[in-house]
Amino acid sequence: xxxxxxxxxxxxxxxxxxxxGVVKAVDGVSLDVREGETLGLxxxxxxGKSVTALSILRIVPRPGKIIGGKIIYKGENLLEKTEGEMxxxxxxxxxxxxxxxxxxLNPVFSIADQLTEVIRRHQNVTKxxxxxxxxxxxxxxxxxxxxxKVWNYPHQLSGGMxxxxxxxxxxxxxxSLLLADEPTTNLDVTIQAQxxxxxxxxxxxxxxxxxxxxxxxxxxxxxxxxxxxMYAGRICxxxxxxxxxxxxxxxxxxxxxEAVPNVALRKDKLKIIPGTIPNLISPPSGCRxxxxxxxxxxxxxxxxxPLVEIESEHYVACIRAKExxxxxxxxxxx
Amino acid sequence: MPTxxxxxxxxxxxxxxxxxxxxxxxxxxxxxxxxxxxxxxxIIVFVATxxxxxxxxxxxxxxxxxxxxxxxxxxxxxxxDQPLYYQFLKFVWEMLQGNLGNSYAxxxxxxxxxxxxxxxxxxFKLQLAALFFSLVIAIPIGILSARKQYSKLDMTVTTTxxxxxxxxxxxxxxxxxxIFSYFLGWFPYGAAHSLDPTRYPFGSYLxxxxxxxxxxxxxxxxxxxxxxxxxxxxxxxEVLRQxxxxxxxxxxxxxxxxIYKHALRNALIPVVTYVGLYFGGMLAGAPITEKVFNWPGVxxxxxxxxxxxxxxxxxGITVFVTLMVLVANLITDIAYAYIDPRIRIE
Numbered sequence: 001x002x003x004x005x006x007x008x009x010x011x012x013x014x015x016x017x018x019x020x021g022v023v024k025a026v027d028g029v030s031l032d033v034r035e036g037e038t039l040g041l042x043x044x045x046x047x048g049k050s051v052t053a054l055s056i057l058r059i060v061p062r063p064g065k066i067i068g069g070k071i072i073y074k075g076e077n078l079l080e081k082t083e084g085e086m087x088x089x090x091x092x093x094x095x096x097x098x099x100x101x102x103x104x105l106n107p108v109f110s111i112a113d114q115l116t117e118v119i120r121r122h123q124n125v126t127k128x129x130x131x132x133x134x135x136x137x138x139x140x141x142x143x144x145x146x147x148x149k150v151w152n153y154p155h156q157l158s159g160g161m162x163x164x165x166x167x168x169x170x171x172x173x174x175x176s177l178l179l180a181d182e183p184t185t186n187l188d189v190t191i192q193a194q195x196x197x198x199x200x201x202x203x204x205x206x207x208x209x210x211x212x213x214x215x216x217x218x219x220x221x222x223x224x225x226x227x228x229x230m231y232a233g234r235i236c237x238x239x240x241x242x243x244x245x246x247x248x249x250x251x252x253x254x255x256x257x258e259a260v261p262n263v264a265l266r267k268d269k270l271k272i273i274p275g276t277i278p279n280l281i282s283p284p285s286g287c288r289x290x291x292x293x294x295x296x297x298x299x300x301x302x303x304x305x306p307l308v309e310i311e312s313e314h315y316v317a318c319i320r321a322k323e324x325x326x327x328x329x330x331x332x333x334x
Numbered sequence: 335m336p337t338x339x340x341x342x343x344x345x346x347x348x349x350x351x352x353x354x355x356x357x358x359x360x361x362x363x364x365x366x367x368x369x370x371x372x373x374x375x376x377i378i379v380f381v382a383t384x385x386x387x388x389x390x391x392x393x394x395x396x397x398x399x400x401x402x403x404x405x406x407x408x409x410x411x412x413x414x415d416q417p418l419y420y421q422f423l424k425f426v427w428e429m430l431q432g433n434l435g436n437s438y439a440x441x442x443x444x445x446x447x448x449x450x451x452x453x454x455x456x457x458f459k460l461q462l463a464a465l466f467f468s469l470v471i472a473i474p475i476g477i478l479s480a481r482k483q484y485s486k487l488d489m490t491v492t493t494t495x496x497x498x499x500x501x502x503x504x505x506x507x508x509x510x511x512x513i514f515s516y517f518l519g520w521f522p523y524g525a526a527h528s529l530d531p532t533r534y535p536f537g538s539y540l541x542x543x544x545x546x547x548x549x550x551x552x553x554x555x556x557x558x559x560x561x562x563x564x565x566x567x568x569x570x571x572e573v574l575r576q577x578x579x580x581x582x583x584x585x586x587x588x589x590x591x592x593i594y595k596h597a598l599r600n601a602l603i604p605v606v607t608y609v610g611l612y613f614g615g616m617l618a619g620a621p622i623t624e625k626v627f628n629w630p631g632v633x634x635x636x637x638x639x640x641x642x643x644x645x646x647x648x649x650g651i652t653v654f655v656t657l658m659v660l661v662a663n664l665i666t667d668i669a670y671a672y673i674d675p676r677i678r679i680e
Binding site: 057 | 483575576577578580581582583584585586587588589591596599600673674675676
């Protein structure tokens, strides 16, 4: 498991400067992605997972700004690169698939135009060659009649098809790292499965690493090797997918898993996490989850819990994490 | 069905052909719609003018010695004694032959076609120049303002535009004449040409024309500028928030490509609508501007014709303006379909 890291984020801080105040969307996030692995980045809406992904490419929309930290990609800090150098990395080294398949393609240009544009931006090829390559990519993402479909405009295609094209566009320059921001959220369940399967296969075939941003525990369970759970701009638990599902330690992770419907348990009611994600302009002191946590102590409101390795390869940011391990050992599972 | 071996150009040509055919159909259908609209407008204006009053009475009202018989003869001469439907059908029949009648009031019955022809060109010249300059200035300013939202530049632009929208053109025009013609003496007070050829700057007719155009074009440009700036700005802001802009940035395209290719094309869609509607209307002339600058345009002619109940001129200009508006709308629709493929294929 201990393969080389392709991306290492240290203490990344991204704030949004709005009229209402400074939104601390990502506040000291550290994570690493190893070569060839799929890292799941899980959390509720507004937990900062998408902003983390955008920060890696340095395309955080205004009024967002990366305040500090390091993003080390293949040994180089991306935050020290010039805009021109970043443009060479975006799409070529690190590709991005956005949430909405419907809106991630420009409605006024044909698919051929949009694909060849990206291909020609990063590779020195003629228009005809770029088109051939685009048609090839259509075959790779399993679209029927690629020679015809490539001339379509986005509005002529279905959501699943558009997401396949978004994937094709992301893969067009054979990136080493793929950032997939909720790639299946807006698709039908059956299409979701197809797209996930496709991404998984392509990742293997091309030997990429991937960060899969999602709020859907079901999606990460099937695809991710390791999971980072994010809450209110911070990472609260890191472990392999197996560990996260079998032995979650952070109360937030547990709550998140309990909120997933499970037919086998035959419960009538789903457990919900009380309250909403906090306002990130003035987040709760100490552990950001403490106002919603069933296990909170007085101490939780004052101390920021560090991310501590509880077992090998299992990091938890909770001061009571050790206790929870013991309870689980005694069989007091959730 | 194109095969794998077919090159970029061959496939593109095929697709282009299909688009062109559907485009032709689209244009033809739009043209068919124009016919009932055109005649509808014509009927309304024709009936409304004849309800407005009696031009013969207006013409002879100041003559105390006019006899009843003389009035009757005039009414008969102008054909106003005939039933309304007969007058209308006669008008349509003559119109289809390219004859819009003769003016009651202007220089012993000048042909309306001649009048409209002369005056329309002056209006067209003025408005086209103003539209051109306002777009050329407004679009880059709007884009810049949107890209730097809430910056000092953006604040200045939006405030100035709001003030600009609020200042009426007759005020602007009069102030401009006061400053640049009266105090500084740089430009003429009005009219389209110098009456005396010896006053042409450097003896050039063209320069004289441009010299006379400057102030009215500047005033109109300023008036049209502000709303376009605000429209481009808001439309651009909307587009810049879209996912495909983020996606375009994420695929490593340069900022220039992202803004001027991906964002601008989308942001221009509402601007095209605006300009299309505006363009149609402005061919009717800007009566106020033309009055202020004493410009021999359609707008001024229209207002004068109405005040004199000059029926042929009123209907004649109406025919012209209606046609122009309809054509402008058609051009807008075509431009629309060109920019936005979602409209092209239905």
